[in-house]
Amino acid sequence: MFLEIYELYNDAIFRHCFFRVNCNRERAEDLTQETFIKTWDYLRKGKEIDNMQAFLYRVANNCIIDSMRKKTPVSLDALMEKGFDAPNTTGMTTEDTIEISRIRDILENIEEPYRTAVALRYIDDISPKNIALMLNESEDTVSVRIHRGVQKIKKFYEQS
Amino acid sequence: MNNLNQQNFENNEIKELFRHAQKITLTPSERNRLRRTLEIHIEKHPVRNTAGERLIGYRSLLLNFIQLPNYRMAIILMIALLLGGGTSYAAESALPGDALYGVKVNLNENVRSALAVSPKAEATLQTELATRRLEEAEELAEKGKLTSALRSDIVKRFQKSSERAKTELTKMNTSSEKTAVAELNVQTESSFNTHGYILKAIGLKQKGEIETEIETILPVVQEKVESLAKERDDDEEKVKTGSSTDVEASARGKMGAAENKINTVKKAITKAKERNDEWATVEAIARLDVAEKTFAEGKIALEKKEYNNAFLLFVKSMSIAQEAMTLAQVSNFTTVQIGVVTSGTATSTNLKNKSDDEEKSKEGFEDGELPRPGETGQGTSVKINKEVQVGGTITVPAPWKYELPKSWENTESNETETEDDDATTSNTIPKSSSDESETPSSTGGGVMPQPGSTSTAIKACPEQWIVNQMPKIEDSKETEENEIKDSDTTEIENQYFIYKGIRRELSDFDVYWIKLNCKIQPQVVY
Numbered sequence: 001m002f003l004e005i006y007e008l009y010n011d012a013i014f015r016h017c018f019f020r021v022n023c024n025r026e027r028a029e030d031l032t033q034e035t036f037i038k039t040w041d042y043l044r045k046g047k048e049i050d051n052m053q054a055f056l057y058r059v060a061n062n063c064i065i066d067s068m069r070k071k072t073p074v075s076l077d078a079l080m081e082k083g084f085d086a087p088n089t090t091g092m093t094t095e096d097t098i099e100i101s102r103i104r105d106i107l108e109n110i111e112e113p114y115r116t117a118v119a120l121r122y123i124d125d126i127s128p129k130n131i132a133l134m135l136n137e138s139e140d141t142v143s144v145r146i147h148r149g150v151q152k153i154k155k156f157y158e159q160s
Numbered sequence: 161m162n163n164l165n166q167q168n169f170e171n172n173e174i175k176e177l178f179r180h181a182q183k184i185t186l187t188p189s190e191r192n193r194l195r196r197t198l199e200i201h202i203e204k205h206p207v208r209n210t211a212g213e214r215l216i217g218y219r220s221l222l223l224n225f226i227q228l229p230n231y232r233m234a235i236i237l238m239i240a241l242l243l244g245g246g247t248s249y250a251a252e253s254a255l256p257g258d259a260l261y262g263v264k265v266n267l268n269e270n271v272r273s274a275l276a277v278s279p280k281a282e283a284t285l286q287t288e289l290a291t292r293r294l295e296e297a298e299e300l301a302e303k304g305k306l307t308s309a310l311r312s313d314i315v316k317r318f319q320k321s322s323e324r325a326k327t328e329l330t331k332m333n334t335s336s337e338k339t340a341v342a343e344l345n346v347q348t349e350s351s352f353n354t355h356g357y358i359l360k361a362i363g364l365k366q367k368g369e370i371e372t373e374i375e376t377i378l379p380v381v382q383e384k385v386e387s388l389a390k391e392r393d394d395d396e397e398k399v400k401t402g403s404s405t406d407v408e409a410s411a412r413g414k415m416g417a418a419e420n421k422i423n424t425v426k427k428a429i430t431k432a433k434e435r436n437d438e439w440a441t442v443e444a445i446a447r448l449d450v451a452e453k454t455f456a457e458g459k460i461a462l463e464k465k466e467y468n469n470a471f472l473l474f475v476k477s478m479s480i481a482q483e484a485m486t487l488a489q490v491s492n493f494t495t496v497q498i499g500v501v502t503s504g505t506a507t508s509t510n511l512k513n514k515s516d517d518e519e520k521s522k523e524g525f526e527d528g529e530l531p532r533p534g535e536t537g538q539g540t541s542v543k544i545n546k547e548v549q550v551g552g553t554i555t556v557p558a559p560w561k562y563e564l565p566k567s568w569e570n571t572e573s574n575e576t577e578t579e580d581d582d583a584t585t586s587n588t589i590p591k592s593s594s595d596e597s598e599t600p601s602s603t604g605g606g607v608m609p610q611p612g613s614t615s616t617a618i619k620a621c622p623e624q625w626i627v628n629q630m631p632k633i634e635d636s637k638e639t640e641e642n643e644i645k646d647s648d649t650t651e652i653e654n655q656y657f658i659y660k661g662i663r664r665e666l667s668d669f670d671v672y673w674i675k676l677n678c679k680i681q682p683q684v685v686y
Binding site: 002003006007010011014015018019029032033036037040041044096099100102103106122123125150153 | 174175177178179180181182183184185186190191194195197198199201202205206
């Protein structure tokens with residue numbers, strides 16, 4: 001039963017992690033694994049989960065935050081200096097790679113909590129209602145965050 | 161208005177912007193790797209208690225139903241809920257006459273029926289329910305609680321379920337479905353047959369009113385078995401006339417299924433062994449042996465490209481395996497058999513006489529119009545009588561009317577002759593070659609009872625188990641021990657236990673029990 005949940009959500013969770021760790025495939029894979037293992041450990045203790053999707057994203061978010069704390073965060077400046085760091089886009093066309101890089105740039109340029117809101121809404125295609133459930137916020141707050149996030153993206157585009 | 165349009169436009173633009181993000185997915189190899197890691201993790205860290213699972217199922221049931229595109233999961237959860245939900249769970253083990261029996265048959269089973277959508281699922285379920293009724297009858301009879309009211313209720317429900325199963329099966333008409341129908345029929349037949357046998361054995365043991373009640377159930381079961389046997393004959397004809405490519409595919413499919421079945425049976429037998437279910441183990445192993453032999457025959461036929469034959473052999477193998485399964489799972493029946501074995505010769509003789517009578521009158525469940533292979537042979541009928549003492553005639557499979565190759569018939573008769581040895585040797589846990597020499601005195605207590613040998617058998621762990629292998633010749637050995645030795649080893653062993661500091665003979669002990677329960681190992685002295 002749990003493996004069915006895995007089959008259902010593995011791509012979504014992986015994608016979610018991918019864009020949150022500077023498009024690093026390996027780290028995203030590790031995080032995906034950690035997410036499902038942690039969820040299983042939670043379930044096996046006999047605890048209940050109301051909304052599996054929301055729960056998985058929440059666990060994934062926690063894992064991402066934990067991993068960020070463990071590893072010294074790579075500052076944007078340092079990244080800029082290092083130059084263009086091509087995301088690892090196995091098996092993708094050049095166009096896709098460019099698009100993915102662009103998405104990464106966008107996400108890097110909007111700060112939290114707007115980034116998470118936008119990512120969940122547009123990358124993971126989750127309804128504001130469910131995002132609210134995941135983040136333990138009201139639906140209104142989430143909608144505002146998404147909206148502001150979009151404004152920031154627009155601004156980012158206008159500037160560049 | 162303008163504002164709204166602009167917002168929509170922005171929204172679409174943003175969506176377009178992120179569209180490519182959807183291309184980020186796990187590669188199949190990554191996905192499989194993760195899955196394996198997860199599987200290993202789950203295996204190493206299983207669920208701590210089942211109550212937890214129930215809660216998950218319970219709470220997330222509705223949400224999952226709505227959110228998951230995967231319907232199957234919702235159904236799994238629903239079944240988990242059903243099996244896990246307090247009252248209905250408790251009701252699952254209720255017997256006719258119990259307060260919760262109504263919940264079991266009216267609520268639980270009807271909900272399961274509602275969940276079984278396809279005719280096949282419904283038919284399988286109804287067959288299972290019919291079998292369940294027989295099991296209930298067995299349990300009640302075993303407990304001496306089978307009254308005529310309960311019996312008629314059980315029979316009614318049994319007939320209802322089996323009729324429904326039959327109706328559902330007639331709805332299945334395509335060729336692939338036909339195969340499934342044939343398979344299900346064969347399984348049902350063997351299952352009913354085995355349960356009929358078990359019921360009869362319980363009846364013989366319980367006597368009196370219980371026996372009378374059981375005698376009323378048996379003709380109903382027998383009728384079903386016969387009608388299924390007839391259908392099987394017809395099905396076989398269809399299989400034989402089928403095109404060769406079809407048959408090859410189904411034969412190969414059946415081979416896999418039979419293999420799986422045999423493996424499941426092995427597990428069930430291990431479980432039966434774990435709970436010291438001597439009778440079930442011996443009987444089931446004997447059956448399994450036949451099933452495996454038939455399976456091997458099937459494989460040979462497959463290699464020879466005799467696909468029709470192979471198909472039938474695999475089906476037969478499966479069916480015998482199913483019987484082994486039923487036997488291995490009938491735990492409540494153990495007491496009956498242990499009763500028979502430990503109460504010594506007297507009971508055995510009773511059984512023997514009854515069995516004789518039935519054979520003469522041809523009214524017995526396993527006789528009458530259901531001839532067994534080799535039954536007419538003189539040796540077999542003697543054998544049957546003898547075998548009633550351990551568990552009865554079912555060591556010879558149910559009435560098979562397959563046209564089997566001659567080699568099979570041979571195997572069958574060989575099987576009958578060597579069955580006792582096979583059963584006992586495979587049943588005991590072989591530690592050394594010397595083990596074989598004392599098995600007949602342990603399990604053999606049932607096969608060839610010696611007055612007083614098993615009835616007073618001590619079930620306690622002795623301190624030592626001595627195997628004296630001093631080279632000497634003893635003629636005063638018990639006959640069957642000599643027989644074994646002559647064929648197996650030329651060494652003459654003298655075995656005994658040291659129990660409470662005193663030398664005690666093996667025959668004073670329940671050796672089988674000791675092997676299962678004590679860590680004691682034979683110690684060879686020269």
